[in-house]
Amino acid sequence: MSSLFLSLGLFTAACSSAPSTALETGPWRGIIEVSGHEMPFNFTVSEEQGKQVAYLVNGEEKILIDEITFDQDSVRLQMHIFDATLHAKVDKGKLNGRWERRDQAQPYSLPFSAEHGHTERFAKNPAKPDVDVTGKWEVLFQGEEGNSYPAIGEFKQNGNNLTGTFLTPTGDYRFLQGQVNGKGLSLSTFDGSHAYLFTAEPQEDGTLKGDFYAGIAAHETWTAKRNENFELPSADTLTHLKPGYDRLSFTFPDLDGKKVSLEDPKFKGKPVVVQIFGSWCPNCMDETAFLAPWYAKNKSRGVEIIGLGYELSPEFEKAKTRISKMKDRFDVDYTLLVAGTKDKELVAKSLPALSKVVSFPTTIFIDKKGKVRRIHTGFSGPGTGKYYEDFVKEFNQTIDELVAEK
Numbered sequence: 001m002s003s004l005f006l007s008l009g010l011f012t013a014a015c016s017s018a019p020s021t022a023l024e025t026g027p028w029r030g031i032i033e034v035s036g037h038e039m040p041f042n043f044t045v046s047e048e049q050g051k052q053v054a055y056l057v058n059g060e061e062k063i064l065i066d067e068i069t070f071d072q073d074s075v076r077l078q079m080h081i082f083d084a085t086l087h088a089k090v091d092k093g094k095l096n097g098r099w100e101r102r103d104q105a106q107p108y109s110l111p112f113s114a115e116h117g118h119t120e121r122f123a124k125n126p127a128k129p130d131v132d133v134t135g136k137w138e139v140l141f142q143g144e145e146g147n148s149y150p151a152i153g154e155f156k157q158n159g160n161n162l163t164g165t166f167l168t169p170t171g172d173y174r175f176l177q178g179q180v181n182g183k184g185l186s187l188s189t190f191d192g193s194h195a196y197l198f199t200a201e202p203q204e205d206g207t208l209k210g211d212f213y214a215g216i217a218a219h220e221t222w223t224a225k226r227n228e229n230f231e232l233p234s235a236d237t238l239t240h241l242k243p244g245y246d247r248l249s250f251t252f253p254d255l256d257g258k259k260v261s262l263e264d265p266k267f268k269g270k271p272v273v274v275q276i277f278g279s280w281c282p283n284c285m286d287e288t289a290f291l292a293p294w295y296a297k298n299k300s301r302g303v304e305i306i307g308l309g310y311e312l313s314p315e316f317e318k319a320k321t322r323i324s325k326m327k328d329r330f331d332v333d334y335t336l337l338v339a340g341t342k343d344k345e346l347v348a349k350s351l352p353a354l355s356k357v358v359s360f361p362t363t364i365f366i367d368k369k370g371k372v373r374r375i376h377t378g379f380s381g382p383g384t385g386k387y388y389e390d391f392v393k394e395f396n397q398t399i400d401e402l403v404a405e406k
Contacts, residue, residue: 023052023068023075024093029118030086032099032195033111035213039197040121041190042177043114058175058189059163061383065192079192081279081326083312086112093117103193103280103312103322108216110195126160127182131202133157138227139166141212141220152232153208153224154385162187165383166198169232170359171283175383185210191282200224238358238377245353247370248274252308252337255320255327260306260337262370267304271402274364275307276351278342279322281360285330286381290392292330301403305334308351310342310360367402374398 023045031038042057043065054077056063067078075095077086088097093116100109118124137153155164162180164187166173173196178187185208187198200210200222208224251261262272275291277284288307295305311319319338327336340350347357358377365374380387 024116027119028114028116030114034195034197034215035217035219037197037213039188039195041188042121056190056192059177061175063191081329082193083322084193088112121177122179122186123181126179129160129180130183131180133185135226136228137224138230139222139224141222143220150232152230167380167384167387171378172380172384174282174381193280194282235377236374239362239375240355241353241372242355246372248351248353248364248372250351252339254335254337255324260335269368271303271368271399272366273305275305276357276360276362277307278310278360279326280312283379283381284361287361287379288326288330288332292332295334303399303403307334307336308339309336310340310347312342314341365398368405
């Protein structure tokens, strides 16, 4: 994703005795302060199979948080596969604490609060909308240091309610939820690892002009104009093989420490999909959620998938722990390897046949002869609607062609 690149759950009690406090079941409205601005999000708490769980809610998306621990008057919510937590004091239907994110070279924490019983995302009683932004928009994001990148904005508005996403050349900003309040629009998303806030106002010429906030001090501006014909560069053109190469070569340890190579008998003579991912990456989470059940259904056709995990820590055991958490959450049955750290230059060095690696995930399709046939950068997840459906269709068409070849 871009330089900013880029669900909530609660935890079970860690001790055998009942927790000294608990969370009220039902809806909650949370706020995380990103770059000095309040970014709201929604979650629900319920009782399932004798324990409390929560779900982060972003439009149609509901992300399970099933690790909740209590310590006297405080609660700690582990953000499912991500190395991040919400830690707060519980006080009569209110939470006050911090969102801590540790999957960065420089970990950070931001103020967090929440109140029970609220279902609104932004304003509780918004003004009647003056605009309808439903449709496709040509977007340009501009960083404070002069860097910029194009995107597609896809929005759906129903009265004050607004959902949608932004697609960039290397991925998407996942499920966004918000509202149109008079002239202004606001969208946010929180998946446990990333907290994003988008705001904008319509201009006299029909365009949109807004801001994007994330992290401690990350800020970009964005402008948009309606353009149903706007398209991004093909995701199959951003990464390619270097001259003189027609195949990929690597040897990395699996989660048991055993060395695995494409030359191993398990993969020889089969179509292989190589997934370059990180457990810290939301787009990778979306792709894994697609690949895991797809592999379970299609592995009998003689197709293999190898996931190359690039994590924050260079230490095998720490990286293994993060990848194992993702494996368990999505019930991954295909081969997962510990390949290195997430620095893109180091990733490219570990796979010398590639021209570069510009995004997580990157997906490589290899035929039965071991030759690379296609390299797809990024992933358009289910929050992108038609674009996700197009990816699934193209993915299956590619696999069908590789399987049919002699």
